[in-house]
Amino acid sequence: MAKREKRKVTQSAANAMQELEKWMGVDIERSEKVLIVAELLANGYEVVPTPEEQLKD
Numbered sequence: 929m930a931k932r933e934k935r936k937v938t939q940s941a942a943n944a945m946q947e948l949e950k951w952m953g954v955d956i957e958r959s960e961k962v963l964i965v966a967e968l969l970a971n972g973y974e975v976v977p978t979p980e981e982q983l984k985d
Contacts, residue, residue, distance in 0.1 A: 935960075941967040 937945075944966035949959060977985070 935963065935967075937963065937967050938970060941970040944970060 941963070945959070945963045948962045948966060952958065952962065
């Protein structure tokens with residue numbers, strides 16, 4: 929199994945992840961998904977249209 933690189937996040941995202949891990953227990957795959965969600969919530973996100981959606985426009 930290849931070693932994955934650690935994702936770099938803000939301290940607020942790391943804090944959110946730590947709180948979620950306390951509530952959910954530690955599971956690497958689930959934790960990675962939760963980290964992405966926490967990062968989006970902490971930093972915001974931009975919706976990018978799919979190629980299909982771009983064609984419709």
